[in-house]
Amino acid sequence: MQLTVLLIVLIALTVAGYHLGRSRAVRAVGGRIVQLHSVPAYHGLYVALWAGLPAFALFALWSMTENWLVLQMALASLPERLSGGDISTLGLLKADILNIAQGVNPGRDSDPAVVAAAQHYNDLRSLGDWMVLAIGASLAVAGLVYARNRITSALRARNRVEQVVNWALIACAMVAILTTFGIVFSLVFEAMQFFAKISPIDFLFGLHWSPQTAMRADQVGSSGSFGAVPLFAGTLLITFIAMLVAVPVGLMAAVFMSEYADPKLRNWVKPILEILAGIPTVVYGFFAALTMAPFVRGLGESIGLSVSSESALAAGLVMGVMIIPFVSSLSDDVINAVPQSLRDGSYGLGATKSETIRQVVLPAALPGIVAAVMLAVSRAIGETMIVTMAAGLAGNLTANPLEAVTTVTTQIATLLVGDQEFDSPKTLSAFGLGLVLFVVTLALNMIALRVVQKYREKYD
Amino acid sequence: MTDLVETGTRSVGSSASKSYYQGDAFAARLRQRYAAERNFKIAGYASIGIAAVMLVVLLSTIIGQGYTAFWQTRIQIEATIDPAEVAPVGTTDRTKISQGNFNKLLRDALAAQFPDITDRSDRRKMYDVLSSGAAYELADAVMENPALIGQKVKLWVTASDDVDQLMKGYIERDAREENRKVNDIQLRVVDKLTADKNIALQFNDTLFTRGDSREPEMAGLWGSIKGSFLTLLVTMFLAVPIGVSAAIYLEEFAPKNKLTDFIEVNINNLAAVPSIVYGLLGLAVFLNFFGMPRSAPLVGGVVLALMTLPIIIIASRAALKAVPPSIRDAALGVGASPLQAVLHHRLPLAMPGILTGTILGMAHALGETAPLLMIGMVAFIVDIPGGFTDSATLLPVQIYMWADSPERAFTERTSAAILVLLGFLVMMNGLAVFLRKKFERRW
Structure with missing residues (x-):
């Protein structure tokens, strides 16, 4: 909810920044556009970028990390007896907290500590969202005012804007490298975990494939x-x-x-x-x-x-x-x-x-x-x-x-x-x-x- | 090929009366060479023929198996909407009505037509000519028009898949009862209904309006079509801007250095990475590391975007390369900055080519299945997805899941789903060809 508001505010500020920058540039030279270093539209874009970019970056960062960050904080608030378990119980715990936080009844009586953590989770979320809304909006306004005040007839607005665009293009080209790294790291990382359990020699040269592992110790035929x-x-x-x-x-x-x-x-x-x-x-x-x-x-x-x-x-x-x-x-x-x-x-x-x-x-x-x-x-x-x-x-x-x-x-x-x-x-x-x-x-x-x-x- | 050389040596030694070229050995060798030529040509025709025959066989089996799925057997029922079973006359509350016992109404209606079937197990067999979804259809009709309560309604409801297969002629009537999916009672019922013109093959709108179901006759593609649409939307919004930007950078601005070379090597390799590896990436990074929801079009879209990115980059670069450099020189000459020269002049001229490549890339993404299996899109999902984070399945994945179902009716529907998928692909490719033809430009 708050994030949607922030998004709308940011878009509005960016658009406003464009028009403010443009009119400011025209006024700075008293309407004689020829005296400007760049076309007025570039001054508009310059202000819009200052207003939008930092705040959008914050917005993107927050919406990507919010779930994880807040969940970790909620888990940290749990008492030791609950959070001390191994990975699978921790996973259950996470699911419980998320379910209760979203108002879904997990179907059994929950530990009051878990309910409290879920409450804490919801509080943190909304607090975080409000904070991001406030910081994001003020960042945008600050950027807008700063950039607008810098506009003079000599400002090399086009070069600045083109620099940003150039970096954006480079970033897009880098996605290819990032994807390759993502593939390599995810495969190597998980495969290392596998090879820690099964020796690579057995894996590469073993003649028998039967991946079913036994759930219980006495199970027959599923040695894996x-x-x-x-x-x-x-x-x-x-x-x-x-x-x-x-x-x-x-x-x-x-x-x-x-x-x-x-x-x-x-x-x-x-x-x-x-x-x-x-x-x-x-x-x-x-x-x-x-x-x-x-x-x-x-x-x-x-x-x-x-x-x-x-x-x-x-x-x-x-x-x-x-x-x-x-x-x-x-x-x-x-x-x-x-x-x-x-x-x-x-x-x-x-x-x-x-x-x-x-x-x-x-x-x-x-x-x-x-x-x-x-x-x-x-x-x-x-x-x-x-x-x-x-x-x-x-x-x-x-x-x-x-x-x-x-x-x-x-x-x-x-x-x-x-x-x-x-x-x-x-x-x-x-x-x-x-x-x-x-x-x-x-x-x-x-x-x-x-x-x-x-x-x-x-x-x- | 070597004849010329040989002639030089042989002609001296050959008999005086006939030249070497008139000799039998030469004629025989020439015949042999021409035969080899002919055989080679036949082999060429044969290989083209194999490809063509396989295509024809593939398409004809799928069309042959699938076209009947666009029709569905329906049975006309004359049911009395008994207020005692549903809700008092005058109720308009939908939830109240939906709780009514419509199954009983349908059964009573059927039983009224066949008063002589009294045995309990026979009756149960008789009821099975109707789909288990028929009650919902009746309920929907009443919910749409609550005034029907207390009235007699005539309504076409869906028949069970076995009756449907019987009507389509896939089940042999002459087989012995225990070897036949439709038993004698049901055969009798169907015959009577046929005689009364109360059973008919109608256009199967269920296929295009509903989500998946365990009952073949109630299973539809709308959920997966919408899932595919949402996923491709995400893919498009990610892959097209990033891909085109990357292409612009690499084609127009990138300096020739190690980093650029590395990017190019990466792109070429990514284009050839097996698609299932992208699924592993999605599972490990997006689901496990970032904790994104399983089965969501959002994740599917991101994975497919990474997969189509190389295709779009390569196509966009080719399109940009095809624009003559003189355009840029002219723009630079009148004072445009390099970026302006590209964005205002070269990119618009390359746009048709980029668009064509993009559509083809999207078509490729639409048909892709393997990576989606990894990120949990193979799930039995009945609901129609409404947003990017809802659980959804996709058209090719739906095909994969239906292909695994044992019922004969699902085989038919799988083929129909393939036809729908191919239909979308033909449309996208047709659009690409149209754009290419319309905007193609020779410099």
Whole structure:
């Protein structure tokens, strides 16, 4: 409530600052605008920035930290006997305080200390909100007055404003770095917790995957073993099948499109590939699970093979289809980058078109094609929905494409769906898998991009 | 290719009467080469054909499975709104009316049509031709018009999913009763209703007006469509300004130094990071560290924004690059500052390209599922989300959840949901193509 008021006040002050600054600038030179260093609008923006920026920064900071900060203060007010528990009871306590504070009855009689803490929480919140409203509004007014008083004909308002804009642009570009750091830190941090419980050697080289940990000591069959080799093998198997489909078909499609097809045919074929690329992966997953898997199973049974209903083959085939446009568009680029003079030289020696392609164009484009395949592999390894919907869940160490295997992404998705507590190795193992996935795909991408760059330089 | 070289050596040694080019060996090799050429071309056609066939199979199975879900079997019931079961005549209070026993009214109405079905278990079977949501439909009708209390009403209510599947021809009547989802009693009821024209396939507005449900016939997509909309709104408001600003900086102002190179490497890598990793980021950072609510469009939107950011940056940079440098030179020449040259001249000219890239990025985000699974958007949520922090589910996630449901009717609805999703994607891509065609400019 107070924050909404603050927001409205800030917007009003910013707009007012713009107009005040503008009129002040015009008055400062008695209407002869030419004498100003900058156009009056920049003086307006200058004042508006002074009025708005600090206060908005405060507002943003407060609304991001408010929940956490106030909760910590409320928890600190609890007596020792309550707050001394471990993480899970503390979590319950937090939830109770929040619920009571919002007027939701937790459904059982609450400790009076918790009720008091909830009351304290509400008081602190409203106090904090009022304080932020007061400080924010006065900051804005102060900024407005300060900036307005600085306006003279010589003020380099445009340069100041442009400086701020420049910094804002840099900040936006930095978001990319921030995201990368966020990914790396969150994966590494949680994975470290996992590796503190399970040794990395067991994780990377263990042959048995069964992440269910026992809830009780006497529970049978849920010892929780985290050997990820079956997952890696399953991922590689499905990726391999997908590549068997995607690489030949994608590559031939690219060759055909760039060397053979006349423009009319190309106008037909290009949209087909683009539509294939645009279909969401969940749709491919549905298709794999409900159409392809029964089809493969039926086909296998008709020739006397026993095929699992979640066979790696079905998932891999559909994933291959999904990756065809990816391979073909990347290969298309590299094939087109091969200079025409190489082709002309080959034709001049009497080679047919296919001979030219096979013996001149493709070898010349080979580094680029290899890079394209690597990017496709990285894409296949990271693909989640198709395998989550169509591949199995049991960690099955096999090279038989007719059996069910599970993959890294499937496991991440199933381990983290639903409610989970963050201290069990079962949940944390997903982050260990995520780290492996991230490192592998990153390495593939880096190498591929480097290869493409090198290759491009060769013909430029 | 090597024939020329070989000719030089062979022609000397070949028989005097025929030149090498007229020899059988040459002709055979030429035939072979042309055959290879033909085969290569066939392989090209075949690969295009495979892609096309897969697309056709994919779309046709989904359309074939899904189009029937746009119709829903409804049954016309003539029920007396008994004041004793609902509320006294003249009540207008909605909550009072909603507490009425509408189930009994419906059952009585059905029983009145089939007086000969008296056995308790048979009666229960008969009642099952109606959806469990039918009572709510009757209640809604009465709440809309309280004057109906005490009157006889004729109303179309939803039939159960099994009856619906029977009407659509997915359940074989000839199968033995224990192998059939619809039992003999229900078959009789449906036949009688059909004869009386009291059962019909009508447009399935439930699909577009309701949220999720455990009952396929009451399950709708509106909740997830709205969830997707709210999420994409957050994504757009974050990704577009940040992405375009970053592109402007990198393309127009960034000095060539280590930091800029590092940013570029980061952007290229982020574009190729598997989407599920963004989900892990969202879970660890936004949910656990910042304590943001689970299943909220706000968090989903932020995660998708981080994911689409590289796409938008790359597209915007390409669009800015396509504007000729002479525009900037002209602006600088008449006294504009570098920032003015970009914001007033280059950016507006690049805007169509940026817009196209943005729409394509948004379409990509709309179809994305994996990262949303991590941040708790796979939840059974019946209510229609009203704000950015309400629990919500999204269209692709809804598809994922329905695909897991065993009922035949849900398979049909999953396909229908996919068709709706594809419809949105076609619209967005169509808009992008339209913008590109309309504003495309050759410099």
